[in-house]
Amino acid sequence: MAVFIWEGKNKKNENQKGEIDAPDENAVRIHLKRLQITPVKIKKKPKDIFENVSFLQPKVQQTDVIIFARQFSTMIDAGLPLIQCLDILYSQQENKTFKAILKSIKDNVEGGSTLADSLRKYPAQFDDLFVNMVAAGEIGGILDVILQRLAGFMEKAAELKARVKGALTYPIIVIVIAVAVVLVILVFVIPVFEKMFADFGSALPVPTQIVVNMSQAVKSKFYLIIGAIVGFVIAFKKFKATEKGTYIFDDVILKTPVFGPLLRKVAVAKFTRTLGTMLSSGVSIIEALDIVAKTSGNKIIEESVYRVRSGIMEGRTMADPLAETGVFPSMVVQMIAVGEQTGALDTMLEKIADFYDKEVDQAVENLTAMIEPFMMVFLGVTIGGLVVSMYLPIFKIAGAIGE
Numbered sequence: 001m002a003v004f005i006w007e008g009k010n011k012k013n014e015n016q017k018g019e020i021d022a023p024d025e026n027a028v029r030i031h032l033k034r035l036q037i038t039p040v041k042i043k044k045k046p047k048d049i050f051e052n053v054s055f056l057q058p059k060v061q062q063t064d065v066i067i068f069a070r071q072f073s074t075m076i077d078a079g080l081p082l083i084q085c086l087d088i089l090y091s092q093q094e095n096k097t098f099k100a101i102l103k104s105i106k107d108n109v110e111g112g113s114t115l116a117d118s119l120r121k122y123p124a125q126f127d128d129l130f131v132n133m134v135a136a137g138e139i140g141g142i143l144d145v146i147l148q149r150l151a152g153f154m155e156k157a158a159e160l161k162a163r164v165k166g167a168l169t170y171p172i173i174v175i176v177i178a179v180a181v182v183l184v185i186l187v188f189v190i191p192v193f194e195k196m197f198a199d200f201g202s203a204l205p206v207p208t209q210i211v212v213n214m215s216q217a218v219k220s221k222f223y224l225i226i227g228a229i230v231g232f233v234i235a236f237k238k239f240k241a242t243e244k245g246t247y248i249f250d251d252v253i254l255k256t257p258v259f260g261p262l263l264r265k266v267a268v269a270k271f272t273r274t275l276g277t278m279l280s281s282g283v284s285i286i287e288a289l290d291i292v293a294k295t296s297g298n299k300i301i302e303e304s305v306y307r308v309r310s311g312i313m314e315g316r317t318m319a320d321p322l323a324e325t326g327v328f329p330s331m332v333v334q335m336i337a338v339g340e341q342t343g344a345l346d347t348m349l350e351k352i353a354d355f356y357d358k359e360v361d362q363a364v365e366n367l368t369a370m371i372e373p374f375m376m377v378f379l380g381v382t383i384g385g386l387v388v389s390m391y392l393p394i395f396k397i398a399g400a401i402g403e
Contacts, residue, residue: 003045004028008037018091019045021103060098060125066154068098073147083110101125114138128291129274136282146281153277156353157270160360164266167364168259174375178382183218185386190215193390205396207389243299250299258370262363267301268332269356276349285312300327318345 006028007017016037022028025042032039068089075085086106093099101122108118116135119126126134130150137146194212197204204212218225239245254260254267271292278288286309293305304325311321319337322328332352339348 007041008039069151076144186215205392247299272349273353279346
């Protein structure tokens with residue numbers, strides 16, 4: 001089989017192009033005729049010498065999967081057969097990595113596999129949530145609706161993630177710049193002042209001596225400092241990779257004064273949005289909670305969701321074990337209890353998710369407003385302190401001369 005690039009015109013005389021795997025050019029023409037496309041140009045695609053080097057291939061972004069779900073939903077809603085939808089999506093895909101995945105999915109479906117089973121082979125691109133909702137859509141005959149819901153869910157999840165990243169990016173950039181400026185001062189500026197102070201022959205003020213000692217330590221033990229930092233990072237990553245380490249880190253980060261409340265709101269929004277989307281798509285609550293726990297991204301939340309799942313399996317309502325975990329706010333628990341009583345749990349979960357999306361927006365704004373003055377003070381004290389300490393001996397000498 002070879003890959004052919006084709007260009008042609010449809011019945012409306014519109015230009016179309018794409019790619020197709022076929023044994024020869026004649027097979028391509030037959031395929032295009034079936035699609036009612038008149039070929040204008042057909043040529044064999046040149047081979048990519050790096051196609052087998054995985055790290056040089058483009059990564060599949062979440063936006064690729066979102067667009068795939070939306071286009072897939074639209075085509076199914078228009079009445080196109082499943083195989084033809086996959087064929088069109090494959091031929092129009094520009095991301096080489098995703099294109100190869102879609103080709104494999106199409107071949108598996110043509111071979112008799114369900115769409116959900118075909119997607120399950122690529123967990124990095126299609127997680128448990130995506131696969132199980134597609135399976136529910138296939139069984140219920142509402143695959144187009146499910147894919148539309150998935151696309152909307154992923155878009156809102158991506159927006160939420162972007163807002164949190166935006167809140168964390170600013171302080172990280174400021175801290176990195178501050179550290180870089182301090183290192184430049186210690187390595188290049190302080191030694192110049194140190195030579196000048198040595199000619200004075202008098203004892204240096206304590207702040208100045210501390211800064212000079214810091215400069216000497218950074219210059220003479222630079223590799224040791226870098227090694228210590230690298231060693232700490234490696235040790236931290238290994239510790240966090242353990243189950244106990246992950247649990248401790250996730251527990252601490254939820255309890256931090258500044259970022260803890262924000263991350264807790266993000267967790268509530270994600271939990272309610274994911275669970276509500278799955279329940280409204282026909283996934284059972286036991287299966288939905290299992291998937292929600294696995295995709296929570298936090299061990300504390302995961303453990304709490306599994307406790308709720310166990311409680312429901314024992315015949316309890318969802319609200320009671322949820323309240324016992326102590327992780328979720330009482331308002332969330334009460335609204336979920338109302339949703340269970342009225343039989344509209346999925347709708348109530350969506351409302352909670354919408355509310356907490358707004359809460360996250362407000363928390364991000366408050367966090368940014370609080371961090372800005374703190375960062376300014378931090379930069380002023382750090383860099384200003386270094387500068388003042390270097391001028392103290394000069395002030396001392398000037399005072400002595402004045403006397």
